[in-house]
Amino acid sequence: MHLTLLLLALAHVYLAAAQLVGYATENGGTTGGQGGATTTVSSAAAFKTAISTTSPIVVYLAAPINYTGQYSVESDTSIIGIDTSGSITGGGLKISDKSNIIVQNLLINNVVGQDAITVTESQNVWIDHNEFYSDTTHGPDYYDGQVDITHACDYVTVSWNYFHDHYKSSLVGASCGNEDEDAGHFHITYHHNYWQSIHTRTPAMRFSHGHLYNNYYDGIISQGIHSRCDAEMLVEGNVFVNSTEPLSTYGLVIPDDSPNTSPDGDLEQDGHANLGSVSDNDWGTGKINMTSTGNFTSVPYAYNLTELSDVAATVIAGAGIGKV
Numbered sequence: 001m002h003l004t005l006l007l008l009a010l011a012h013v014y015l016a017a018a019q020l021v022g023y024a025t026e027n028g029g030t031t032g033g034q035g036g037a038t039t040t041v042s043s044a045a046a047f048k049t050a051i052s053t054t055s056p057i058v059v060y061l062a063a064p065i066n067y068t069g070q071y072s073v074e075s076d077t078s079i080i081g082i083d084t085s086g087s088i089t090g091g092g093l094k095i096s097d098k099s100n101i102i103v104q105n106l107l108i109n110n111v112v113g114q115d116a117i118t119v120t121e122s123q124n125v126w127i128d129h130n131e132f133y134s135d136t137t138h139g140p141d142y143y144d145g146q147v148d149i150t151h152a153c154d155y156v157t158v159s160w161n162y163f164h165d166h167y168k169s170s171l172v173g174a175s176c177g178n179e180d181e182d183a184g185h186f187h188i189t190y191h192h193n194y195w196q197s198i199h200t201r202t203p204a205m206r207f208s209h210g211h212l213y214n215n216y217y218d219g220i221i222s223q224g225i226h227s228r229c230d231a232e233m234l235v236e237g238n239v240f241v242n243s244t245e246p247l248s249t250y251g252l253v254i255p256d257d258s259p260n261t262s263p264d265g266d267l268e269q270d271g272h273a274n275l276g277s278v279s280d281n282d283w284g285t286g287k288i289n290m291t292s293t294g295n296f297t298s299v300p301y302a303y304n305l306t307e308l309s310d311v312a313a314t315v316i317a318g319a320g321i322g323k324v
């Protein structure tokens with residue numbers, strides 16, 4: 001009992017250090033279950049019940065749990081792993097037609113046939129300091145995405161996550177044909193994420209305003225940052241090492257089309273990508289090939305760029321679980 005209370009107290013102290021920056025600060029901000037009830041759970045059944053509570057709630061996950069499929073998260077909820085004990089094997093989270101949700105300090109791994117986190121038709125979501133992995137030996141479609149964001153979501157920040165050993169990491173916008181619903185949405189910030197040994201989508205975005213800064217990419221296998229279908233990206237202060245193919249062909253990608261079964265493939269319209277005016281990127285051995293720079297050159301919120309020479313060390317030290 002005393003140990004649990006101590007861990008909770010420590011979690012509160014450390015979590016205060018994680019600062020929300022980026023698009024999830026817009027549209028009224030993102031506070032999750034702040035001010036609501038607090039509960040600590042250690043079983044899959046209790047976790048499922050707690051995160052579907054319809055009043056504001058902070059749910060601490062204190063032990064590893066296993067389940068299959070995705071559990072739905074209600075609005076005004078924070079889901080926070082305690083120390084490095086909050087992990088989910090086999091199952092994921094679904095945020096559908098909801099708002100104001102924080103997912104922090106969780107390890108989610110090996111989610112078969114589903115995304116680790118699906119965010120769809122939702123606003124104000126902060127996905128921070130989590131770890132996601134599976135393996136790259138099962139091909140592109142055995143697992144699905146790690147964080148996929150579809151159907152006109154808006155005001156999302158994806159920060160300080162460690163995404164590794166996986167095929168398709170993060171897709172924004174499910175289809176080039178969904179312009180009527182998606183255009184003008186998908187304002188999303190990705191910063192200080194650590195992507196390692198990933199095949200594709202770090203991220204791939206359609207119809208978005210995507211601000212990507214200070215992400216660290218180690219060993220991207222086929223496509224890195226991918227701007228497609230009229231997406232506007234602002235890409236600054238990112239560092240790539242050990243890419244196995246040169247970066248690019250359309251938008252900002254590595255040459256091959258996604259090695260999956262998508263019929264859209266290379267026929268998809270290129271997106272736009274602007275490299276910002278303040279900070280360079282370090283493409284390592286990769287080349288970039290932007291077919292359109294577009295006009296997305298500034299964001300409405302304040303943010304601090306990490307010096308390019310410090311990005312690797314800062315992101316490796318700070319991303320993932322057990323850090324906040």
Ligand SMILES: *[C@@H]1O[C@H](CO)[C@@H](O)[C@H](O)[C@H]1NC(C)=O
Pocket residue numbers: 064065066089
């Ligand atoms: C969850 O699954 C993993 C991998 O199969 C296993 O190692 C672990 O013991 C399981 N944990 C629980 C709580 O069932």
Ligand SMILES: *[C@@H]1O[C@H](CO)[C@@H](O)[C@H](O)[C@H]1NC(C)=O
Pocket residue numbers: 218241242
């Ligand atoms: C990856 O890049 C880092 C930094 O440049 C380097 O130290 C390391 O040897 C590389 N690893 C591989 C497998 O090439």
Ligand SMILES: *[C@@H]1O[C@H](CO)[C@@H](O)[C@H](O)[C@H]1NC(C)=O
Pocket residue numbers: 248249250289291
């Ligand atoms: C850049 O992309 C365009 C359009 O896809 C393609 O025609 C061109 O060959 C690419 N150039 C390089 C150097 O990859």
Ligand SMILES: *[C@@H]1O[C@H](CO)[C@@H](O)[C@H](O)[C@H]1NC(C)=O
Pocket residue numbers: 230294295296
């Ligand atoms: C910015 O670029 C987008 C995509 O090409 C275009 O739809 C939009 O009209 C442009 N906005 C301005 C202000 O030029």
Ligand SMILES: *[C@@H]1O[C@H](CO)[C@@H](O)[C@H](O)[C@H]1NC(C)=O
Pocket residue numbers: 019021302303304
């Ligand atoms: C930027 O850095 C300054 C100085 O450390 C700090 O006061 C400010 O809160 C930071 N802003 C953001 C958005 O991180």
